[in-house]
Amino acid sequence: MPAAKIGLYELVLRQLQDDGFADVAAALSSRTHISANSSVPDDHLFQLYEDKLFAHAYGNGASAATDDAGERRWVPVPTRAQPLHTPGAPLQSTDTTVEAAMECKESLRVLSSRVKTDCLHHAHQQTGERSGVSVVVSNDGQFVASSGSDCTVRVMFLSKLRATREASPRHERHHSERVLTRVYEDHTEPATSMAFHPRKPYLYTGSSDRTVKIFETNKNARKQRSSGEIQEAYPIRCMAMHPCGDFLLVGTAHPIIRLYDVNTLGCFIAFRQDQHHKSSINDLQCTSDGSVFASASADGVIQIWDAVSNRSINRLPNAHRSLAVETVRWSRNLTYLLSAGRDGRTRLWDMRKGEEVFVFAGGSRESYWRKSIFLYDERYVASISTDPSVRDVLLFNAGTGEALAPLHVYTSANQPARCADVAASPTQLAVSTVGSDARCRYLELSYAQDDRRTD
Secondary structure (H helix, E strand, O other): OOHHHHHHHHHHHHHHHHOOOHHHHHHHHHHHOOOOOOOOOOOHHHHHHHHHHHHHHHOOHHHOOEOOOOOEOOOOOOOOOOOOOOOOOOOOOOHHHHHHOOOOOHHHOOOOOOOOHHHEEEEEEEEOOOOEEEEEEOOOOOEEEEEEOOOOEEEEEHHHHHHOOOOOHHHHHHHHHHHEEEEEOOOOOOEEEEEEOOOOOEEEEEEOOOEEEEEEOOOOOOEEOOOEEEEOOOOEEEEEEOOOOOEEEEEEOOOOOEEEEOOOOOEEOOOOHHHOOOOOEEEEEEOOOOOEEEEEEOOOOEEEEEOOOOEEEEEEOOOOOOOOEEEEEEOOOOOEEEEEEOOOOEEEEEOOOOEEEEEEOOOOOOOOOEEEEEOOOOOEEEEEEOOOOOOOOEEEEOOOOOEOOOOOOOOOOOOOOOEEEEEEOOOOOEEEEEEOOOEEEEEEEOOOHHHOOOO
16 A cells, blocks of 8 residues: 555544544454554544535635735536426426526526516415414425414415405305314414424424424324424524425524534534624525525625535625625525525525626615515515515516515405414415415416516
């Protein structure tokens, strides 16, 4: 064996010992007849990797590449957009958006025509108690889950919602029973975030009661108990499933992001203290290839993380004028990131350069909560807010930032309400919403005749 390779094995053996794998190190030493290098400091091999290999490929937090002035440079991250691969879901090709990414505005397949307010087909709704809190649609587009201030989580078949018209007040309870498939009542406080497993019949719900509950959605019981639980020390604010289905990202009122192994429920965090956020985590979003994820925090910073090493790659400080960043969403081709913040604005970022493309206006510039998402084909962006002047779902042209007519779902109701959360369908042009009227609505949208693609 070459002397250089013997030296490498000596460092490997020492690193195994430093990491607590003494039995593995002993087995390797017995097989190779090489002893660990006792003259180097602890974690010497890891430090070599971190300083030379990892920093060269991705940058490394505070020690990432810097310019001549000592300012941290943006490190381009090689991502590969993946189509939906959930069983039963149509495969969405990413070729169109990836090829069009060379031209900023073309990447979002922009048309100049507006979405008409009369393009709304149906407003299916599900009544809960008190008011709605959160809503999420499964990756295959078959289920929608909504949570309410009554601490319940309700799962519905979207096929049943599509097959029924909006219920009249007289038949509302009967209509609710028909479309409901599961009701979960394990939480003691409202569920603030929910996530479906990408392939298995599991629903993860995070609550202000500091727990993440795991429910099996294929069980026959209409009302059932959770099959698993993660106990946290702080209220849950957001969650995101890794596309492989083995890991769950959890954000709480604490600055440190948690990464849970859903099979063992083991918890992992970034070990570098200088890379953590300085305030609570408001949103988490993983890329479709699972290589990186984005985090939004009340400290006003957006961070891009390596999902494998759990290290910070890039930062967007002062993304929303130093105010809290509330939500982040990746475009399908992973070239752009959509963020919404307490400055009353939604912003589109070019993730190849770490630069802002343009700003979506809408509502006042006061410090109100705001959420923005891409619709199914990414031609439009939907946005909601707690701003008193914004009660409905606002729509924007995703390629120009132009404000369009709102959906007029809540402002036109018999009893005006406010949209509390919105989620886009991953399989068709539709959104699900929950509002202060305790209803979960599924809104199927269609383009006006002059707004169809002609290419």
